Amino acid sequence: DTGVSQDPRHKITKRGQNVTFRCDPISEHNRLYWYRQTLGQGPEFLTYFQNEAQLEKSRLLSDRFSAERPKGSFSTLEIQRTEQGDSAMYLCASSSWTSPSTDTQYFGPGTRLTVL
Amino acid sequence: DAKTTQPNSMESNEEEPVHLPCNHSTISGTDYIHWYRQLPSQGPEYVIHGLTSNVNNRMASLAIAEDRKSSTLILHRATLRDAAVYYCIRHSGNTPLVFGKGTRLSVIA
Numbered sequence: 577d578t579g580v581s582q583d584p585r586h587k588i589t590k591r592g593q594n595v596t597f598r599c600d601p602i603s604e605h606n607r608l609y610w611y612r613q614t615l616g617q618g619p620e621f622l623t624y625f626q627n628e629a630q631l632e633k634s635r636l637l638s639d640r641f642s643a644e645r646p647k648g649s650f651s652t653l654e655i656q657r658t659e660q661g662d663s664a665m666y667l668c669a670s671s672s673w674t675s676p677s678t679d680t681q682y683f684g685p686g687t688r689l690t691v692l
Numbered sequence: 693d694a695k696t697t698q699p700n701s702m703e704s705n706e707e708e709p710v711h712l713p714c715n716h717s718t719i720s721g722t723d724y725i726h727w728y729r730q731l732p733s734q735g736p737e738y739v740i741h742g743l744t745s746n747v748n749n750r751m752a753s754l755a756i757a758e759d760r761k762s763s764t765l766i767l768h769r770a771t772l773r774d775a776a777v778y779y780c781i782r783h784s785g786n787t788p789l790v791f792g793k794g795t796r797l798s799v800i801a
Contacts, residue, residue, distance in 0.1 A: 580735075609788060609789075611791075616793075617793065618777075618779055618792055618793055618794055619736065619789075619791045620791070621789065624788055632787075634788075667735050667736070669735070673785075675785065676722065676724065676783075676784055676785020676786060677724065677741075677785065678785075679785040679786075680726075680738050680741070681728075681736075681738065682738065683737065685735050686734075686735050
C-alpha cells in the first residue's frame, strides 16, 4: 500500500500563471476528493469524483478551477490565472466507497501553492 | 458549517489518557461520527468512526453518548507523536467531509 501521492509537493508561481497538480489515489479506490486548506483552518471541500464522474463541486471552485479524473485513476487539478488568494495547501484524498460506513478517506501529503 | 463543536485546544501529559470531547447536538440518525487528526505539515489521517456503539481500534477509542449528541475520542496513553489537530466530523457517507477548526492537542513530556 503506497498511499495517496501528490505532485508537486510545493509550487511557487506568479500571479496570472496557470498551475496543475496531480493526485494518485490508492489503487482501486473509486472515490477521489480535492480539498483546500489555508493556515489555521480545517480543510475545505472542493470537488470529488466517483470513478471518472465528477459528482459534486463546491461553490469555492470558481470557473478558474478545473479538475479531471480521465480514466478513473489519477486526477489533476488546474488553476488558471492564479491569484494571491489561491495560496493554500491543496489536499487529495481517496476512499473505497461501497456504503456510507466505508467512506474512510486517506489523504495525501498535499501540494503547497504560493502565488507571488 | 462544521455542525460539531470542539474545544480550540487541550493539553495532556505524556503517557496520560486524553479525552477529546465533541458536541453534535443536531446529528441526524444516518450520520456517522468520524475523527481525523492532522500532524504538523501532513495531510489529515483517519483515526476512528462510529454510528451508535462505542468503537475501539489500535489508535483510539470512541465513546458515543446514548442520545448521540456528543462523543469523546479517547487516546489511552498520549505520546509526543499524538500532538496534532483532532477533527470531529459528522459524515453521512454520501457527502464530502466538512472540517471545522478542530482541537489542537499539545502533549507535554
